[in-house]
Amino acid sequence: MDIQHLRAFRSVVATGSVRGAADVLGYSPSAISQQVTALQRQSGVPLLGRVGRGVEPTAAGRAMAARIDAVLGELGDLDDFVRALRDGRATTFTLAYFSSLGATWLPGIVGPLVEEFGDTRIELHMTDVHDPGRRPRPDLQLVVLPDDAPIPGGYERHLVARDTYVVALPQTHPFAGHDEVSLPELAGQTWIDNDFAQGACRQVTLEACAAAGFQPRFRVQTHDYPSALGLVATGLGISVMPALGARHLPEGVVTRPVVDPTPVRSIHALVLRDSTDLPILRRALELVHAVAGAT
Structure with a gap:
């Protein structure tokens, strides 16, 4: 027609x-x-x-x-x-991120991009893993990866931050009075899982526990950090999670750093090579490093 x-x-x-x-x-x-x-x-x-x-x-x-x-x-x-x-402008910019960055880093990244690149549509995609078959491919993805993990084809990798883990405790828990909690001390505690999908962040916890000579005894499995924190508030148990995931605590919950050993997750930025010349991508990467440095 x-x-x-x-x-x-x-x-x-x-x-x-x-x-x-x-x-x-x-x-x-x-x-x-x-x-x-x-x-x-x-x-x-x-x-x-x-x-x-x-x-x-x-x-x-x-x-x-x-x-x-x-x-x-x-x-x-x-x-x-x-x-x-x-x-020479981008019409669409795709940013992938994992859940615990949604309320922490994302506002400091997306807000300035919207103001500075008004002609560009910004598409957000939340995922914990990099999917090489996803289309369109993210121009920038923030993802947790082991430092020795292979770099996905077509991407460059930039280490952005190392996020140490904390233990969330009921305020009345005996360990709540400690400045930090040794991981082996948590071996006999009742654990609340916070990553039902058993992704990379959960694996960091399990590897640290294995290094300390035990495997945690999970009483309840939840899908995310807020749900786990809510159950901690009821006194049901403790939950070990990245510090970024424990920014907003319900009443009656405290967090303490975990040591001996300290679980650490590495947050990387995957940059699509085909998009590296885009001004919005370069600016987004600057903002990622800025918010990471402020946390």
Whole structure:
């Protein structure tokens, strides 16, 4: 279908008359009428009905107008995309991050990007792992990886921060009065798991416990840090988690650093090589290091 025919018909529907569409689009009424007639011929169904001196869409015409809106919207996005390519700008920037950064780092990263790159749509994707098959690929992904993990194809890796672990305790727990808690002291405690998916952050805890000579005894498995902290507040047990995950504590919960050994997770920024020249990506990486240094 001819795009100009679609525009002419949509304008007729919006203005309620052929003459109104002609005035808006800068064509003669006869030219608009011919374009609408051609569209009706192609579609094989009546799209307009006459009402007094004007016209109104039929049921099929209303359905057609709704589809045309979607098409014209996509064309507008395509025009913006082409102009951005011509000007060397990004039209979409995809940032992937894991859950405990949502309320801690993300505002300090996304807020400035929105203000400074108003023409760029910023898409956020929350995930704990890097998925090489995901499309579109993230321009920047913040992810927990072992330092010796292989770098995903097409990406560069930058170490951003090392996040040490703490133990969340009920305020009435005997260890709450300590400045720090030795990991072996937690061997006999009732543990609340905080990573049901058993991802990289949980593995850091298990490896540290193995180094201390025990495996934790989990009484309850939860899916996230806030849920685990809520159960700690009830006195059900203790939970070991990254310090960033324990920023917002419910009443009656305290945290203490874990030592001997101290579990540590490494937070990396994966940068898509194809996007390294984009100003928004360079700025995003600056902001990532800034918020990481402030925590």
